[in-house]
Amino acid sequence: MTDWARKIRDGDARLLARAATAVENRDPRGAELLRDLAPFAGHARIVGITGPPGAGKSTLVDGLALALRQQGKTVAILAVDPSSRATGGAILGDRIRMQQHHADAGIFIRSMATRGSLGGLARATRDLARLMDGAGRDYVLIETVGVGQDEVAIAGLAQVTVVVLVPGMGDDVQAIKAGIMEIADVFAINKADQAGADRVERELQAMLSLSGGIAPAIVRTIATAGAGIAELLAAIDRAFEKPAVRRTVAPSLDHLGIAVRALDPAIAFYQALGLTVEHRESIAAEKVNVAMLPAGDSRIELLEPSTPDSPIAKFLEKRGPGLHHVALRVPDLNAAVERLAAAGARLLNAPREGAAGHTYVFVHPASAGGVLLELIQSEDWH
Ligand SMILES: Nc1nc2c(ncn2[C@@H]2O[C@H](COP(=O)(O)OP(=O)(O)O)[C@@H](O)[C@H]2O)c(=O)[nH]1
Ligand SMILES: [Mg+2]
Known part of the structure; x- marks a missing residue:
């Protein structure tokens, strides 16, 4: 094992950030590091948080990260936003929250918006998730915009997936159904402070009752007020207890x-x-x-x-x-x-x-x- 890998295992957050950059840039040293850390894979709980833009995913992820830190858990947040590929910079909200969590080495944040093709983005996300897992992070939270197939592929990295819905989506619930409903282990109905949360929940229940199988949990949240975060985290952890969950990384x-x-x-x-x-x-x-x-x-x-x-x-x-x-x-x-x-x-x-x-x-x-x-x-x- 290289010195680099050892220090990262020991929790050196600055080195971890450099390693993440090497992995993202497909630097050979990044590949070497991933190999060194491979023996430690399978520790982290990898959670996907997906849903339409503006649903409050980032705010929810922040809330989850803080709740996990209160439990003494270490966290990595990977924010993937293919839709802002063209803007050429980090997502504004993510930049703000990077400052907010800056002092806490127990929260690692990386946002990826401009990594070229979606395939490349999916690969970088997968490799970063492996890095964070190998580095010993307890939870890896992957935030993605759930729209098309490639985003679903990114969400597919997660062992447990949270789909975020909001009031006023109306027929959108149906539209979303096509791609990401199947992968949901937990639904968060966020912005429950706004009118229409009942209706979204009813529509969702109706849809789920048709689909059979194990019903995913539904949790109402108000991310901006921190309401429902503890319940959401509990629902996520319960989903990890289901035998069907891919607890382990694929060979x-x-x-x-x-x-x-x-x-x-x-x-x-x-x-x-x-x-x-x-x-x-x-x-x-x-x-x-x-x-x-x-x-x-x-x-x-x-x-x-x-x-x-x-x-x-x-x-x-x-x-x-x-x-x-x-x-x-x-x-x-x-x-x-x-x-x-x-x-x-x-x-x-x-x-x-x-x-x-x-x-x-x-x-x-x-x-x-x-x-x-x-x-x-x-x-x-x-
Ligand atoms: N009223 C209300 N606004 C929220 C809630 N959660 C997030 N927001 C706001 O919704 C906007 C989008 O949130 P963000 O977390 O960036 O959404 P993302 O695009 O899904 O990551 C921001 O202005 C948030 O402050 C909520 O529960 N209630
Ligand atoms: Mg966001």
């Missing part, structure tokens, strides 16, 4: 293992492409020499047999050089193994500990689409 590609007859020429090839060797090692127990080359968020692992009876030598004999295995990092290896076993997959070993302090299992190619699959979980990954 990510840790590395691709490529069997080669000789390391050096293979390394030379990938170096010519611009990759660099992160480390080389000989693993006597597995009769293999390996070189790890980071590529973006994942890595290429070159494997060379170190003895004639090495499993890699056998692989080369049978299949020739090429893709040997795919390694996915999973947040909870035991849970993954349970699910796979229940699905009838062929596991090649019980979870066991590797040299680098991680646990892993191999899944037979017959179950994994023809390629050997390695599932990895880091020691300190909860």
